[in-house]
Amino acid sequence: MSDSAASLRRKISSAGDLQSVVRTMKAMAASSIGQYERSVLALADYYRTVELGLGACFRESAPVAVIAPHNERSNPGVIGAIVFGSDQGLVGQFNDVIAEYAIKTLSTLPGKTEVLAVGERVRARLANSDLQMIGLFPVPNSVQAIAPLVGQIQIASEARRAEHEYTQVYVFHNRPKPGGLYEPVSQRLLPLDAQWQLGLTNVPWPTKSLPEVISGSIATLRALIREYLFISLFRACAESLASENASRLAAMQRADRNIDELMVTLQSTFRRLRQDAIDEELFDVIAGYEALSKTANV
Template sequence: MKTLAYLQQKLRSAEDLKAVVRTMKAMAASNIGQYELAVSSLGEYNRTVGLGILAYFREKPPIVLRNKAIVGSKKEPRYCAIVFGSDQGLVGQFNDAIAGFMAAYFSDLPGKKEVWAVGERLGSKLLDLGYPPTKRFVLPAAVEAITPLVSQILVKSEENIDNGRFNGVYVFHNQPKIGVGYSQIAEKLLPLDEQWKQRFLSLEWPTSYLPQVAGGMKDTLLALIHEYLFSSLFKACAASLASENASRLIAMQRAEKNIEELLENLHHDYHQLRQGLIDEELFDVISGFEALKKGR
């Protein structure tokens, strides 16, 4: 049976939970801003790197750098997927969506597959789909911590391409949509093949002055490629973190709405019960008064 003390305790608990949800909403909104700013700031940098690669290929178009990180391996196909998920909960279907998208995409590729999971909670989702992660990485908690993670992933992936273990490395992540929500993205990170080269040859040089490459041709291209790979992974990680916080913000908004409905019902029950107790006390007073009056 509900009592006033019980309802008061439930109201206090609901109010405390509402305060926590509001705090998490504010944190998610703040995080979305910083990660989206990081993604947008990479746009101009990527354009600069792309123009540098364009300058190299226009300077020496017949030259092809024979490096396994560029042309890939000719052995039995073996592919690696780097999948960005989340380390924390309260993100709705965030991990399920990207894990399912990766599994569907990889099912169309022949050969063996290997999966690297970025985010602790993503690993269990991949395991359920038959893709147990062979490597796990911890997601950064701030923009400043993305660089060490990206450097670590980049070193591992280039090592496996260089020794011929992988024929290709793909990156899967969620990306914020214009307005509300997010979508799943798949990008081929390695090898950097002829199709990758043509992407830069299709760019237009912004001025009438012909570009020239200063320094060693091979060293220049390797430096540009390293920056291209780094910025690609950095952008994928930042976009995934922005999507994660957007998903958490949506979840917190739903939770806040449910808590407000719960509070409304609890307040209604509390006032109804309190009014009933007051009515009972009034009836007792009236009954006592009537009995006393008859006695006199």
């Protein structure tokens, strides 16, 4: 009985320590969500500005091949994909959801697929499929670390594009939704074809004063294209990080509730065992008293 009580004391103490860790991680996740959500909101206006600038450029000239294949004789039909996941665990189904979505989407596209993964855990899930993994990048731990990561991804993608003729390049990530939820989404980054250019051309200018492209339309266009690709990857990474921390927060909230329930059960069991031990000792005292009383009467 005493061993069981001692074991329960250790379990209650361990559960309390674990709950402290869970609540600390929950607070960190809630704090991290804020900075990434603010980053996503700040990007929206800049992204809109870049789109308006591209639309202005395309309205002044006919559609052009702003990013064309390097070598028409290179291996055709190669599709590049960038998948954002997580390095750390305790994020629920976060990596499973985006990995399954990427695998399902890419399986419907013709041609060979090459995948750059951002996050060790999502890479492990993608590696179990038929997709060819060609690179791995660590997940940034702050907003300031996103820009260097995007630069590395662009360099790696351009190096691969120099070796193969990428027919298409996609980016996959989880996007946050209201209520602490998220959903897997994808965006086609390349090619920047006539259909994409036409869509930007149809974006209405917000004022009655129409813009005029200066310093050469081609130079301006290429500068805006670079910003468009950079901001698309930056936004994907920021949204993925916001979703990751939202998923971790939800997982920690579930863990906190489970630990609370476990603590109630353990403490109830401990009190019952303790009461049983007290009752047993009282019965022994009463039995001893009655035995002494009978001996004295004899």
